[in-house]
Amino acid sequence: MRTAEDRAVTAQDGIGSPVEHLDVLVIGAGISGISAGYALKTRCPGKSYAILEARDSLGGTWDLFRYPGLRSDSDLYTFGFSFRPWTEDKSIADAASILTYLRDTASAFGIDRRMRFGQRVVSAAWSTPDARWTVEVEAGPERRRLTYTCRFLYACAGYYDYEGGYAPEWPGAAEFSGRIVHPQAWPDDLDYAGKRVVVIGSGATAVTLVPAMAKTAAHVTMLQRSPTYIVALPAKDRIAHWLKRRLPAALAHRLARWKNIGLTIFFYQFARRKPEAMTRRILGGIQAQLGTGYDVGTHFTPRYKPWDQRLCLVPDGDLFKAIRAGQASVATDTIETFTATGLRLASGKTLPADIVVSATGLKIKMMGGVHLTIDGTAFDPAGAYFYKGMMFSGVPNFALALGYTNASWTLKCELTAGYVCRLLNRMEAKGETWCVPRRGDAVGEEPMIGFTSGYIERARHLMPKQGASRPWKLHQNYVLDLANLRFGRLDDGTMEFGGRSHDARRAA
Template sequence: MTDTRTRTDNTGAGQAAEHFDVLIVGAGISGVGGAYHLATQCPDKSYVVLEAQESFGGTWITHTYPGIRSDSDLYTFGYRFKPWVGAPIASAEEILGYMNEVIEENDLGPRIRYGHRISTARWSSEDKLWTLEAVRADTGETVRFTTNFLWMCQGYYRHEQGYTPEWEGMESFAGEIVHPQTWPEDLAYKGKKVVVIGSGATAATLVPAIAADCEHITLLQRSPTYFIPGRNENELADTLRQLDIREDWIHEIVRRKVLFDQRELTRRAVEEPEAVKQELLAGVKEFLGEDFDIARHFTPRYRPWQQRIAFVPDGDLFQGIAAGKASVVTDEIERFTEKGILLKSGETLEADIIITATGFNLNVLGDIAFIIDDEPLVFSDTVTYRGMMFTGVPNMVWVFGYFRASWTLRADLVSDFVCRLLRHMEEKGAQSVTPALRPEDADMPLLDWLDPDNFNPGYMMRGMHLLPKRGDKPEWQHNQDYWTEKDELPEIDLDDPAFRYA
């Protein structure tokens, strides 16, 4: 490993800064994976991982609500280098256990600094360095780091606070209003009337997890979401284990089969949307029967895969509804009342507790103040290079995963790119690399980060103005197609004029 160095920073404070070749922001699924790949592919590089929270895990320690689980299968959400041996849909505890094994088996723990919240990141073109200031949670002191390369693995939403709309009369409600992202440890829902507002994976997880303990629980949604109910098992993996196949082989074979099936579903969702829609609804109907109003409560207005489709293991959400322990209401909120919620239809839902499973607040670059050569970075003025680098921003890569496939698939691909880029820079004797539009891109139309006709969840639509622009060429946009990127990203020409080295 390159020795960690101490240098005097150039911010005017004169305080010693700890130096690393690479600084990784975040110890969630992306940051831990990035640390593994960096240590494996670039063993000569010194690095540190700074994590704001008290432990690793990211979303899996932020969310503590009952039943918290993945909505992606772990054969693809797990790392390609670490076999997954459990059920396809896993609990937060199981995922954290898996990540802990990765950290321990690869001696990553000494490289992670917990309780370090980064406040500013300054780039100096003169020094070819990033200088970061972070506040330590244990002492409150500000510490400084310098690094040649910044690897942003902090995720995409604000962990401290979820998104709750402002409804009229909320202050008049006599019960508790809770967002799942900040779940109280002592929330007493046993024997209570509970309303869960939302229609996504969080709501579909929470309702069956607490339904048996509540007097009654109601899922209140403005519009429905597509779900895939099914058994929480992988028959191929189980068969291969019966044949005593090695776990690393099983992991690779099952990953390929899952990815093949997902690619086919994604293709058909675009080319045969009505057929896919009917297949998804048929899966719900198997649990709820012919008499249930599937058209009203579980038939979305959009085509499949315009928003994420969550897997419902063993159809537990629908089993609770069929058993009468839970109900679903599709309506809009007029206002909150002292005893619950008045709907626009005139119906009133009485509640002791209201849970707002209404989404995230988009977080752009970790809410860190970025400064490039003394000028504040306006992130939305940049153009993205393949959803991971940005025009005018030197020596930085951001991991932003897939919506229609597991996040970790892209985290692994981006890790390969970063390591290849670092080696390429070393071979060229380059200290910095900055994406820049080429002469042939001068008249390229600049568009929003995402095409809403392609993918349009609420948290992305609310935060689109914060994100960089995309172009109409493949290299200047965030491609959501893993099956294309798995071939394209490894073949990126690092001497393309889109990369400016110094």
């Protein structure tokens, strides 16, 4: 019997370079790529596949970012993989622990042996007559050209730009005598011990950086134009630890995972249906952390409703502890200009600074920047609808891993990987060579991601749309998606299947 590796085919392109053919080509070796690799290995064992990673190591976000205090903002019982339980004490874990977990997982299941590093996918062209993608890749620092062909293309590269984050142009920044750094490009030589630090921003990165830097800095100020909803949770899951002491490890992990899934869904639905009550609950928790004399109304009360943007998590209330200890403070204001020694604000106040950290967000890059063409026509994601939160209308044999915005990224990525395998196995069984969602039944038009966060608003023109109902609606609900993606019909009236495998073999 031939293995999947044996089925990979190498040919020559028009200029004599080798062209490798695979059943599935995965783009990205982070959490989504590892999920894809595991699903393909276990559910489609006869399929050949490779995972192409532009960087030199696996891990995605957790290998790229190096700023102080970097950690998960979801619990690892759901952020970790269902097929390899998280066993560390803390459920809100630091980046080094998460990266070790990802590397160990990829190694344990042999997924790392399918990864090819330093290979950046530039473009992919679909041919309907051949029922295949031709994928152009730049390899290594010299950007050597490689070509692959594949039956199915699976983008697992996330949705933000790895080359750089968003950095506004501030008046007077050139006059500042200190250093301005962005968390996405954290310098190894940055020494902030005993320094005055201003962190610009109020999102997840800022609330992570402030307490971490405050441990050794002279003082850290979080400067924000407007507040973000912040929730303090224990770093250790006490219920999960109780279950571990009394039950077999696998059962304890499964129960802890479903407990956290249930709580996440409950609080999200509660926030959407009763936003005023949820706001009172969140702000009451902050007031209890900071004391009755603290101005929570100014510094921690957003202008929007809970979950119009993602909630920020602070494990064990570390941000509030730093504020209470006087190591950190919050300024809610706008920047008038930088000066040589700090920042002057619109209110007239000044913030002295030796270091300024621009925690101002990300830049969106759909599909890792890969340029798609369909039968010679360039594909524009903004003109497409998003099918079941994973495929584009009119694009054959292509899937995109996109995690939840209101829960752990991994939960949706595992469901997507499983659904892709269902599609592959169905086409194999019926002798079909392509599948494509058709947008004829798409009703209504809504943004793909409903958040009002700055990085989302800046990229609306890059993103596909979602519809008002299934299968074009993103429900952001794991239970509904589990039922639909794992057990729902594949031939749902929207997904079209076609082609003949013997025609494809003859074309090859």
